[in-house]
Amino acid sequence: MAKDSKTCCPLCGHEDNYIAEALSFAAIKKIYRKQFKIIIDDGLDEIALHVCRNCGLKFYTPALTGGERFYEGLQKYDWYYMADKAEYKTAAGFVPPAGDVLEIGAGRGLFRRHINCGSYTGLEFSAHAIEMAKRDNVLIYDQNIGEHADSNGGRYDVVCAFQVLEHVADAREFLSSAVKCLKTGGRLIISVPNESGFTGCETNNVLNMPPHHVTRWTDTCLINMAGLFNLKLVALDYETLSDMHLRPYGICMAQDAIKKILGMKKSQIDRLFFFFPVRLLVRVLAMIPMSGLREAGMRPRGHSVTAVYEKLP
Ligand SMILES: [Zn+2]
Known part of the structure; x- marks a missing residue:
């Protein structure tokens, strides 16, 4: 059940929003470290994704933005x-x-x-x-x-x-x-x-x-x-959908299919996909939509x- 929030929307200013998902920031930091070799050092444990009922904006709290060192990375x-x-x-x-x-x-x-x-x-x-x-x-x-x-x-x-x-x-x-x-x-x-x-x-x-x-x-x-x-x-x-996003699209479809088959709820961070055998399965399954979309005329929105x-x- 989504929780109501008292935080104001950074676009329309209304308070009428709910928390769609609470996320482990420790997990996010771990991915940045492993995937991009970027260390985020701020002591935060959790962030939340809100959805504004007034304007539809999705926004994170706290709205932690990257500094110079982050973008240099x-x-x-x-x-x-x-x-x-x-x-x-x-x-x-x-x-x-x-x-x-x-x-x-x-x-x-x-x-x-x-x-x-x-x-x-x-x-x-x-x-x-x-x-x-x-x-x-x-x-x-x-x-x-x-x-x-x-x-x-x-x-x-x-x-x-x-x-x-x-x-x-x-x-x-x-x-x-x-x-x-x-x-x-x-x-x-x-x-x-x-x-x-x-x-x-x-x-x-x-x-x-x-x-x-x-x-x-x-x-x-x-x-x-x-x-x-x-x-x-x-x-x-x-x-x-561009050539460079064909692979992320295929991976997204494969992860989504696995989640549906296993009856898992939608989540932005999922540790299941950290495990090597699952990552391998995703890579193989991703080839199906990727090969089906080689023709530019068949491609969806990117x-x-x-x-x-x-x-x-
Ligand atoms: Zn809003």
Whole structure:
């Protein structure tokens, strides 16, 4: 039975939410240590996943976000920063040719290469990424969106953030500042992992948990978000399952099938899949959906969803 919670939703501010699952943070830390060689040292024993009944956002408490050392640990892996994100192409179609564009969490500003626009400005904290952007003559500020919005209200035709929002503890403040930077009729483009797709059903995927992700975004939540920030939803665009996510998809299906056969309840962390013989079985079973989806035309929705909104008067 889900427990009610007095914690406020970080998106809509309502108290009306319930705890969908309490998770052992010790187990999460153990996976980070074994899988990514990242030590998380904070003394927390348990975290909880809440679901807001008002807006549909799923959020973790405490909203523990990763520090510099945590992200340095992940950046050692080539796959962590993809040069070409699938959503760049989708988003580029919503950028007007002479528009002024702001990207939050811009990295080295690679999205700039995908668009024709009047001007491009990025916000980024990584000194290394800012240095690389400088070499490419891309304008990047070491600022958060709140600071930038203070002196740039109503300036941009497009404000975008790709795979950033799910890392942010105060989603309401982040989005309010992003919308503040837009002209009336300007477009907010947000891409996040698609909680309504296979990503929302994965087991032991700690990258979708704190301190990496602190919120999870369902279609319902992305639709409700429009009303919270005086926006009109223009499009929800779903990434098709990519080659790099074919294996996680197959594993997710295999784990789900095993859980159903054994009558196990859905849980984000499950020690059953730590055991070598079970892991081996999962790997073999995962080959079935993976081989059936080799043809691109057969593939379901993939990892991410891109939501496009317009700022109303
Ligand atoms: Zn809410």
